Amino acid sequence: MNKIVTKQPANEGTGGLPNPLPAEVRDFIKEVTAGLDQPLVNRFTPAIGQIYRQSRESGIIKAESQCFDEQFKDLIRDWVAYTTQKVTGGVPDVVALNKGSFTARAEGYTDNQGPRALKNQEAINNFVAQWVCDAAGKGGKVLDAGTADGKRALIIAGKVAQSGGNYELYAVDLSPEMVLLARQNGIPHVEEGNFLNLPFGDTRFNAMTCLDGTIGHLRSEDRIQALQHWFDRIDDDGVLALDVFNQQGLFTVLTKKHNAIRTALGAHFPELREEGLTEGDFIYSVAGSPPCYIHHFKKDDIVSELRATGFEVSQLRTIAIGLGRDKTDVTGQEEDYNQASIVVLARKTKTQPRITIQHEQSRGPTSQDSKRMAV
Incomplete structure (x- = not known):
């Protein structure tokens, strides 16, 4: 009796990505999506892979880089948290979002600036x-x-x-x-x-x-x-x-990173596209505070x-x-x-x-x- 072999899709477990990502990127995706429902993981995985590949192609990160730098990782974490809240109905409007962020940062606000x-x-x-x-x-x-x-x-x-x-x-x-x-x-x-x-x-x-x-x-x-x-x-x-x-000068690279994240996530999350976010729109957090919106x-x-x-x-x-x-x-x-x-x-x-x-x-x-x- 011949053994029936079920062929697995080539991209099984990679969120539909056409090519394997470096192990460091795969580990980061697991870390940043830990605790999320599997349908969300399946959407974030190709999106973050897209951020990585396009950032290498555009020169935002070096071609030989096997993962994002630490600043880039923090930005992706903030955007993933914001997008997750948006998809699950937990994101208020921008005014309420910023109010919550600055309320959390009120104590020692000026003293905490570098x-x-x-x-x-x-x-x-x-x-x-x-x-x-x-x-x-x-x-x-x-x-x-x-x-x-x-x-x-x-x-x-x-x-x-x-x-x-x-x-x-x-x-x-x-x-x-x-x-x-x-x-x-x-x-x-x-x-x-x-x-x-x-x-x-x-x-x-x-x-x-x-x-x-x-x-x-x-x-x-x-x-x-x-x-x-x-x-x-x-x-x-x-x-x-x-x-x-x-947007330019000191923040040129930072702007490019935010734009790369926003564009890639928007390709996989229509809920985010509907926000109408544009070039120069940042989602960020400070010292573990709730996320905040700002435009450069x-x-x-x-x-x-x-x-x-x-x-x-x-x-x-x-x-x-x-x-x-x-x-x-x-x-x-x-x-x-x-x-x-x-x-x-x-x-x-x-x-x-x-x-x-x-x-x-x-x-x-x-x-x-x-x-x-x-x-």
Whole structure:
């Protein structure tokens, strides 16, 4: 009697991958998917394999690399956790997601930031203090949006005071724990609230600040609504000072890694594609905190969004993290050092018209950030 041999599929146990992955990658997939239901494992396995292969082909990781570097692994872990929550119905909207993350990080928030980040902030604070002093330093009103524990807003107010200026400081934050800390740290007017509906009644401000990349915690459509709302709350000839994180410079490789993860996962998870995430959208966690969303910008993008909502961009600077150096940059040319932050001074003028900005987002697995301006 002939023995019947059942032929196993060539890719059995590899999630349908056409070629075997290095053992190190297979081990990492097992680690990052441990505890998940098998249907999810079967979807993550080819997705992570795709991230690895495409990252080698594109040069994000070296061709001889047998696995991801440690930073890449951490990013994949964050995205896998986020995608799992999305598939199982556990992911709230971006506002609630970020609120949970910053609430968990509230205690020791400023103290837990590294010396390079603090040095970067110090360079930015010097510019912002000068701008705010010019706009509101003679008894005006200033609102800090996304103040966290309030320490940075108070540092800037102190710099203005050293220059002989003074203003009434207001602040808002999404997290009630952060609001409590800001109040304890000495901000006189601080309320819990969101960027689309600022508190303090119909109070208008001579200046607003939104620092540490905070406006990037809003999705593109919400950023436009927030900027329009802020425009209406700022006095004529008032200013808005922003710093956002740069896709390029120091974060070029990091941006490529996030884009590779997002694209590969999107090919296997329509639930993620439906989020409409685009180039520069990051999912990340800090020191074991719940995941958070943030957008890193190209210079032209933040300028376009400000102009679209009626602001006139007066100055744009790029800051090299850890070096405290800057460049007045309106040409888009890069210096020979990494530039992590984009610092923008925008002004509300009576003559600057609002225009319409349309965000086009591909829902396919190779979605790219495409924005078309229509005057």
